[in-house]
Amino acid sequence: MTALETRHLVKRFGGFTATHDVSLSIRKGARHALIGPNGAGKTTLINLFTGVFAPTSGQILLDGEDITALPAHARVARGLSRTFQINQLFGDFTTLESMMLAIGERKGHGRRFWRPLAADRDVAEEAVSTLERFRLADVMSCETKSLPYGKQRLLEIALAIAAQPKVLLLDEPAAGVPEEEREEVLAMVRALPADVTVVLIEHDMDLVFSFADRISVLAAGALFAEGTVEEIARDPQVKAIYLGEDA
Amino acid sequence: MSHQMEALALLNAKRRWRVWEIALWLVAIAAIFLLPSQLLILTEIVILALFAVSLDLILGYAGIVSLGHTAFFGLGAYAAGILARDYVTEPVTGLLFAGLVSGLFGLATSFLVLRGSDLTRLMTTFGVAMLLAEVGNQAAWLTGGADGLSGMSMGPILGLFEFDLWGRTGYVYCLVVLIALTYIARRIVNSPFGLSLMAIKRNPRRAAMLGISPKRRIVVVYAISAAYAGMAGALLAQTTNFVSPDVLAFHRSADVLLVLVIGGAGYLYGGIFGAIIFTLLRDWLSVATPQYWMFWIGLILVAIVMIGRERLTGWPALLAARLKGKTEEAAK
Structure with a gap:
């Protein structure tokens, strides 16, 4: 079964082709890594998946359904969630408020304008248990902008998970995290539920090889190679364009 | 206190009616x-x-x-x-x-x-x-x-x-x-x-x-x-x-x-609060300086934006913090 699929996806910015005819198929429950050198179009691809940009041509399918024309928020409702390469939190919101927001929105409570937030007991309970799971319960009263970077990173992932996605896109989950907080973040990424399909964009090859079961390599906007971890690790061309310059 | 109770206390504190x-x-x-x-x-x-x-x-x-x-x-x-x-x-x-x-x-x-x-x-x-x-x-x-x-x-x-x-x-x-x-x-x-x-x-x-x-x-x-x-x-x-x-x-x-x-x-x-201050100020200035009250309103606006409201309205807190810092320094 395919969780996420693209068909001949193209994105041009003026004369520049950021995504060039990408046809990709990601199976349900996969741990799929997208790698490629800087400027290969990895983040553009994520932005196309999530509806930040509209593709110039081509199709995107989630669970076999065409979502190409859907706006970003409608894709989230259908089970596509993401984290950002650079933390995108809500400044002076507390950790708890951020989590209440994410869970409340999933349940469609965001249209309730009369019931106080505090009266949403089921949302509060789920928010606390999710924060506990991500070891964030102790900082629930802190403003998110004042959290250590690793904690912010964990919250990013926790917020994405709170949407109960079928497919989770992780854009460099370990980027910028100081060494001593890194292991905590990675452990959390590894512990993501098995039924969630995870697409990982990453520069760190150790993380990719230890986490992914399939890898797609992007180069200059196009899909360059795809295969199992072993196949990609053995592929001499991949080594030449990517691993060679990195290792 | 359990996390659950802490969460409810936090959420309730936000919407509580304040004394002021x-x-x-x-x-x-x-x-x-x-x-x-x-x-x-x-x-x-x-x-x-x-x-x-x-x-x-x-x-x-x-x-x-x-x-x-x-x-x-x-x-x-x-x-x-x-x-x-x-x-x-x-x-x-x-x-x-x-x-x-x-x-x-x-x-x-x-x-x-x-x-x-x-x-x-x-x-x-x-x-x-x-x-x-x-x-x-x-x-x-x-x-x-x-x-x-x-x-x-x-x-x-x-x-x-x-x-x-x-x-x-x-x-x-x-x-x-x-x-x-x-x-x-x-x-x-x-x-x-x-x-x-x-x-x-x-x-x-x-x-x-x-x-x-x-x-x-x-x-x-x-x-x-x-x-x-x-x-x-x-x-x-x-x-x-x-x-x-x-x-x-x-x-x-x-x-x-x-x-x-x-x-x-x-x-x-x-x-x-803004409506109270603005109206009283305008009323007072238009009596005190009928020709130039817009000038003073303008000046006050510039001052608020440049100095920052926190520093204008929060000066008692700032003063207290500074005094506290001084006494702590003196104590050393």
């Missing part, structure tokens, strides 16, 4: 008896406060800047005035009618503030207010044109309370409306909907990635804000029995923005 909030309303009520000769200016303050609360809903919570918010204020004033002149003289009916008319106009023009930068929003809102001002001016058969709309005489409120010469009924009426609408606004901003607005203001892209449709939420709050402004306009028309074309003038949009800058946006009461 209750004190503010008690003072406003006490003014009916303590300041019977000042009720006209107090009414003016209450109306401006409601107008500023309306702007705070979009600016302070959803992050939508407007330089034409008086479009809704003026439309509400004309709607209430025309209704009273030609059809129904009962004020609460007029108030709700004005809210409805302005709210619908807000709904219809909300698409103008959905996309684009702050600058485009400033220009489109400004443009809408200008258009409306010209329509009001040209449609003299309906609005009285440049002479203003007159010839209305308000009936008793709910058929019970007659307006009096001293403005007492008028003040009580406006205050009740302000309290009721502030209460409703308070419910709105403390709800899940309110939280989503604040999220959209802080990071619209991220909010969308949590499944929030920023556009729909902005349309709703813009319409609510427009309805509030319309009701503020209705109060002005009803308490003065007159609608001047000045209700759609640019300076009103600028004034209400100034009020919010003085009082602070994003906590609802900024509009109320």
